[in-house]
Structures are given as structure tokens and as C-alpha cells.
Amino acid sequence: MSASDRKTGGLLVPIAIALLVFAVLPAGLAAFDRGYFYQVANVAMIFVLLSASMHLVTGVAGLLHLGHAAFYGVGAYTAALLTTKLGLGFTWTLPLSGLVAALVAFLVALPTMRLVSIYFAVATLAIGQMLYLVMLNWVDFTKGPNGIIVTKGLELFGFSLSGRLASYYTIAVVVMLCIVAISRLSHSYYGNALRSIREDDQCADAMGVRTIRLKMEAFTLSAFFAGIAGALWAHMTGYISPGDFKFSESILILAMVVVGGLGSLPGAVIGALLLILLPEGLRGMGDFRNIMVGLVMFLSILFLPKGLLGEVSALRLVRQQLGAAWRRTDNGIGIGWR
Amino acid sequence: MIDPYYLQQLAIGLSLGMTYALMAIGFTLIFGVLNVVNFAHGEVYTVGAFAGLVLISALAPPMMAVLFIALAAGAAAGFTLERLAFKPFRRFTDEASLKSRAMRESTLLSSLAVSIIVREGLEIAFGSHMQSPPVQYLINTPVRVGSVVLATGDFIIFGVSAAMLIGLQYLLTRTRVGLSIRAVSNNPLGAKYVGIDTDRTIIMTFVVGSMMGAAAGILTALYYGAIFPAMGFVPGIKAFVAMVMGGLSSIPGAVICALILGVSESMATAFLSSGWADMVAYGFLILTLIFFPSGLFGAGRERV
Numbered sequence: 252m253s254a255s256d257r258k259t260g261g262l263l264v265p266i267a268i269a270l271l272v273f274a275v276l277p278a279g280l281a282a283f284d285r286g287y288f289y290q291v292a293n294v295a296m297i298f299v300l301l302s303a304s305m306h307l308v309t310g311v312a313g314l315l316h317l318g319h320a321a322f323y324g325v326g327a328y329t330a331a332l333l334t335t336k337l338g339l340g341f342t343w344t345l346p347l348s349g350l351v352a353a354l355v356a357f358l359v360a361l362p363t364m365r366l367v368s369i370y371f372a373v374a375t376l377a378i379g380q381m382l383y384l385v386m387l388n389w390v391d392f393t394k395g396p397n398g399i400i401v402t403k404g405l406e407l408f409g410f411s412l413s414g415r416l417a418s419y420y421t422i423a424v425v426v427m428l429c430i431v432a433i434s435r436l437s438h439s440y441y442g443n444a445l446r447s448i449r450e451d452d453q454c455a456d457a458m459g460v461r462t463i464r465l466k467m468e469a470f471t472l473s474a475f476f477a478g479i480a481g482a483l484w485a486h487m488t489g490y491i492s493p494g495d496f497k498f499s500e501s502i503l504i505l506a507m508v509v510v511g512g513l514g515s516l517p518g519a520v521i522g523a524l525l526l527i528l529l530p531e532g533l534r535g536m537g538d539f540r541n542i543m544v545g546l547v548m549f550l551s552i553l554f555l556p557k558g559l560l561g562e563v564s565a566l567r568l569v570r571q572q573l574g575a576a577w578r579r580t581d582n583g584i585g586i587g588w589r
Numbered sequence: 590m591i592d593p594y595y596l597q598q599l600a601i602g603l604s605l606g607m608t609y610a611l612m613a614i615g616f617t618l619i620f621g622v623l624n625v626v627n628f629a630h631g632e633v634y635t636v637g638a639f640a641g642l643v644l645i646s647a648l649a650p651p652m653m654a655v656l657f658i659a660l661a662a663g664a665a666a667g668f669t670l671e672r673l674a675f676k677p678f679r680r681f682t683d684e685a686s687l688k689s690r691a692m693r694e695s696t697l698l699s700s701l702a703v704s705i706i707v708r709e710g711l712e713i714a715f716g717s718h719m720q721s722p723p724v725q726y727l728i729n730t731p732v733r734v735g736s737v738v739l740a741t742g743d744f745i746i747f748g749v750s751a752a753m754l755i756g757l758q759y760l761l762t763r764t765r766v767g768l769s770i771r772a773v774s775n776n777p778l779g780a781k782y783v784g785i786d787t788d789r790t791i792i793m794t795f796v797v798g799s800m801m802g803a804a805a806g807i808l809t810a811l812y813y814g815a816i817f818p819a820m821g822f823v824p825g826i827k828a829f830v831a832m833v834m835g836g837l838s839s840i841p842g843a844v845i846c847a848l849i850l851g852v853s854e855s856m857a858t859a860f861l862s863s864g865w866a867d868m869v870a871y872g873f874l875i876l877t878l879i880f881f882p883s884g885l886f887g888a889g890r891e892r893v
Contacts, residue, residue, distance in 0.1 A: 363875070363878065363879070369626055369697070372697070373626075373833060373874065373878070374874070374878050377830075377871040377874045378875070381872075384864065384867055384868055384871075388862070498822070502701060502705065506702070541709040541712075545702050545703070545705030545706035545709060548698065548701070548702040548705070549699060552698050552699045553677055553699070556695060
């Protein structure tokens with residue numbers, strides 16, 4: 252196979268995914284034209300983004316993060332409060348939510364990033380719970396358990412995008428851009444440095460990788476994307492309450508990454524789709540939906556310890572099919588991330 | 590003269606701390622032998638409470654029988670939990686894989702998954718609302734001691750917990766089971782070489798630890814008169830905090846820290862609303878992790 256064949260092969264899958272997300276799915280949704288399907292599609296995309304951001308910190312950098320939903324909540328509350336108190340629209344709340352969530356994560360990371368393995372997991376659990384308690388108990392500011400009604404829908408520079416199809420496209424564009432960014436972060440030399448920290452941080456340190464700094468960056472970036480997801484959620488649903496960001500949501504996001512395969516971005520996306528769409532498909536089973544999350548997680552750890560799409564096969568897939576960043580020589584041999 | 594209100598909060602805090610201590614011991618024992626955190630421990634607490642509730646509503650037995658059935662349910666829960674969520678991941682028994690990150694994280698996640706299944710299963714079986722045991726079983730009759738008003742539950746919880754702690758001390762220092770638990774937690778491979786059945790010991794550890802957790806569950810349930818499927822989550826976290834503060838593998842450390850935690854929490858409710866009082870535990874946890882990474886009472890066991 253010549254180099255030019257590989258080049259076209261490298262574009263086929265991204266084009267197929269883009270077609271699916273931006274043409275086939277909206278066409279299908281428009282054909283059915285039920286609000287419920289749009290809702291499911293939007294929620295699934297937001298959780299794809301959350302799962303991908305979790306993938307960056309837990310899968311690639313190997314930091315077991317048990318408080319991710321809290322940063323998602325920080326983003327959502329930032330968007331909601333900016334809208335209700337300052338009257339800002341989605342155009343401004345989207346980046347600001349990401350930045351505020353990232354700032355909170357940075358402040359949290361300063362003292363805790365030197366902890367390893369289980370200690371770090373416990374620290375993130377405690378911080379997630381503290382943020383949740385703030386959302387729940389600081390009634391004057393966050394309205395506590397009553398939640399906040401977000402008065403403004405999706406819009407861009409005053410141009411309303413809150414119709415069904417328009418909000419689908421807005422969320423799809425934002426999520427896809429974030430996924431591409433996360434993909435470039437995790438499939439590059441940067442991602443490889445994070446993977447080296449995950450495998451053996453002392454060894455990575457000895458080889459000149461600035462472990463603490465890189466871990467902090469990964470943690471902060473992941474919170475940034477979670478904050479973006481929060482803003483999308485707040486403007487999409489129009490109502491947020493602390494219950495959306497509690498510990499079980501962190502576990503749900505973690506389960507998505509684990510089911511899909513730790514360290515594999517396509518896996519994280521598949522895991523998110525599975526754990527959102529499966530319970531929706533099983534809606535007829537009523538109360539058994541939540542048990543399914545636990546069962547799927549348990550069975551996948553037991554029988555598929557590497558996940559649905561393990562890291563090794565995911566990396567091969569990304570290099571060969573999505574490999575815009577994977578550099579090759581003229582005879583088609585891969586020589587490394589760009 | 591101290592305000593009697595604070596004395597009262599102190600007594601309540603001590604009995605609250607005792608239930609945390611019972612939970613924390615389960616965590617500590619299991620962490621000792623397996624070097625992993627059992628995230629389903631909170632569900633053992635819930636299972637204990639529900640077993641008591643089922644027995645009370647079915648047979649209306651005497652108080653002691655309720656406690657014993659909760660202990661038995663805890664033992665069964667611990668055994669099942671170990672078989673389901675921990676055994677399948679112990680396929681390799683050499684020291685490197687016992688300490689490896691992959692093994693720890695897979696058991697951590699599998700115990701989390703089991704805890705979700707148990708909690709949701711209980712929710713389907715009993716509904717997610719709060720249930721209350723019959724009034725004659727509640728242990729919150731007020732008792733006046735000097736200028737302080739306490740509940741009978743404060744004494745019962747303190748007494749039962751103290752008895753169980755003494756029993757545990759006896760078990761760990763005087764019986765073969767206890768000695769093998771200590772041997773395995775000291776050095777799993779060494780214990781295996783001298784002929785200790787590590788698999789059996791690990792099961793026993795889960796059984797003993799879960800019995801303590803289930804006892805804490807039924808006692809708290811009868812004290813507050815509230816039983817619901819998610820009840821194990823918060824005490825589980827508090828006990829976990831106590832374990833980390835105590836240095837992960839030190840039982841006396843965990844007990845002392847659990848008491849500190851219980852007292853400071855009940856003191857905090859004197860100044861804060863009860864919603865914010867939970868902050869105390871998380872704050873303690875973060876401060877401990879930052880300033881005393883190996884715990885207040887832990888020997889420096891490994892790098893954090």
C-alpha cells in the first residue's frame with residue numbers, strides 16, 4: 252500500500268464520524284421529531300465529553316479521580332449564576348464555566364497533587380463531597396437543594412440556538428471540538444508523557460518528565476472540559492440542582508471510562524454512549540436501570556479487564572484510522588506522534 | 590462550670606464516634622490483609638440495618654436477637670462480598686501483583702460496582718424512602734444524668750461497641766484466627782510460607798470486619814429510627830476518614846480518630862447547621878492527607 256492510500260485511509264473514519272454526528276443523526280432525529288430523542292442525544296453527548304475528560308485524568312494520567320462530577324457541577328453553577336446574576340449569555344458562560352472549573356481544580360491540585368494512588372483518590376472524593384456540600388448548603392448563593400432555573404438557552408452572540416435541531420448542533424459542535432482537543436492531548440508526546448507517569452512516576456521523574464506539573468495540568472484540563480460540559484448541561488436543561496452532581500454521578504462517569512477501557516479515548520466515548528443509551532433503552536424495566544450501571548461495571552471489570560476497547564487496540568485504531576498526528580515515513584512505517 | 594449542652598454534645602459525639610470506630614475497624618482490617626480499600630463497606634452497614642428491620646417486622650424478637658441477626662447478616666455479607674468482588678482478582682498471589690496498582694484499582698472498582706448493585710437492589714426491594722422500626726425497639730428514651738439529658742441509645746451504643754472492641758482485641762491477640770489475620774496483614778507471602786491458609790484468613794477478615802460494620806448499622810438505625818438504602822454512604826466515608834487519619838493499618842489509631850471525628854462533628858453542630866457539619870470530616874481528611882500523609886498514628890509504611 253502506498254503512502255497516499257494510507258493518507259486517504261487516515262481520513263475515512265474521521266469523515267465517517269463527522270457525517271454520522273452532523274448529518275445522519277440529526278436527519279434521523281428530525282425524521283422522528285420527538286423532543287425525547289433530542290434530549291437523549293444531547294445528554295449522551297454531554298456525558299461523552301465528561302467521560303472523555305475523565306479519560307484524560309484517570310485513563311491517561313492514571314490518577315483515580317472520584318470527584319469529577321463536582322467540577323462538572325462547578326461549571327454548571329458558574330453558567331447558571333452568571334446567567335441569573337449578571338445576565339450573561341451562553342457565548343460568555345461557556346468559556347467562563349470551563350475557566351472557573353479549571354481554576355478551582357488548580358487550587359485543589361496545589362496541595363493534593365503530591366499524593367499518590369489511593370490517597371489521591373480519597374482526596375478527590377473528599378473535595379468532590381465538599382464542593383457538593385457547598386452547592387447544597389450555601390443557600391443564599393446557590394439556592395441550595397431548590398436548584399437554579401437557568402433563564403437563557405443556548406445562543407451565540409445574541410443569536411438564539413435553543414430550537415431542538417439548533418441546540419443539538421450547538422452541543423455537537425462544542426463536544427466534537429473538545430473531543431478533538433482531548434484526542435490531540437492524549438495522542439501526542441504530551442499524552443505519552445502522561446502515560447509514563449501512570450506506569451511509573453518515579454521512573455518518569457528520573458527521566459526528566461516533570462511529573463507533578465504534568466499531573467496538575469492534566470487534572471486542570473480535565474476539569475476545564477468538565478466545566479464546559481456543565482455549562483452545556485445548565486443551558487440545555489434550563490434547571491440545575493445539586494443532585495445532578497453528587498458522588499454517584501462521579502461513579503457513573505468513572506464506570507463509563509472503566510467499561511470503555513482505561514486509557515482509551517474511543518473506549519471512553521463508547522462507554523459513555525453505552526451507559527447512557529442502555530438505561531434509556533431499558534426504560535421499560537423501570538427501577539432496574541440503575542442496577543444495570545452497577546452490573547455492567549462489575550461484569551466488565553470481571554470479564555473485560557481491559558475494557559470494551561482496550562488501550563492497545565484503541566491506540567492502534569487511532570494511529571491507523573484517525574492518525575492525523577501520527578507521523579509516517581514515505582514507506583508507511585509509523586515513527587511517532589507529532 | 591461547663592455548659593451542660595456541651596457535655597451532652599460530647600456524650601452524643603462519643604457514641605457517634607463509637608459507631609464510626611466499628612465501621613473503621615472493618616476498613617482497617619481489610620486494608621491490612623489485602624492492601625485495598627473496600628468501597629462496599631458502607632453497604633454492609635446498610636445490610637445490617639435492613640436485616641434487623643426485616644427480623645423485627647417479621648418476628649418481633651427480643652433486642653439481643655436483633656443484634657445477633659444483624660451480626661450474622663454482616664458475616665454473610667462480608668463472605669459474599671469477598672467471594673464476588675475480591676477473590677476473582679486475586680488470581681496471582683506473588684508479592685508484586687499483590688501490591689500492584691492494577692490489582693488495587695480493579696478491586697476498588699469492583700467493590701464500588703457491588704455497592705451500587707446492593708444499594709439499588711435494596712431500593713427495589715424496600716423502596717428508597719426512610720423506614721422506621723417500631724417505637725418499642727428504638728433506643729432513644731431520654732435518661733437524665735445530673736444536668737445532662739442523654740438517650741438510652743448513647744449508653745447502649747457505647748457499651749456494645751466497647752464490648753465488641755474488647756472482643757476484637759481478644760480475637761486478634763489470643764485466637765488462631767486473629768493471629769493468622771495479623772500474620773497475613775504483616776506479610777502475606779511470609780504467612781503463606783509458614784503454612785497459614787491466606788485465602789481462609791482473608792475470608793475471616795471480611796467476616797469479622799463486616800460483623801462490626803453491620804452492628805454499627807443496626808445500632809445507628811435503632812438510635813435514629815431511620816433505615817434507608819443509601820444510609821451507609823456517609824458513615825462509610827466518615828469511617829474511611831478515620832482510617833486514613835489513624836494511619837491506614839492501625840486499629841487503635843482508627844478508633845481514636847473515629848472518636849475525635851464523632852466528638853468534633855457533634856460539637857460542630859452546636860455552631861453550624863447539620864448540613865455543614867459533614868464538612869468537618871472532609872476537612873479533617875484533607876488536612877491529614879496534606880500534613881500527616883502517613884496518618885496521625887501510622888508508622889511510615891509507604892510513600893504517599
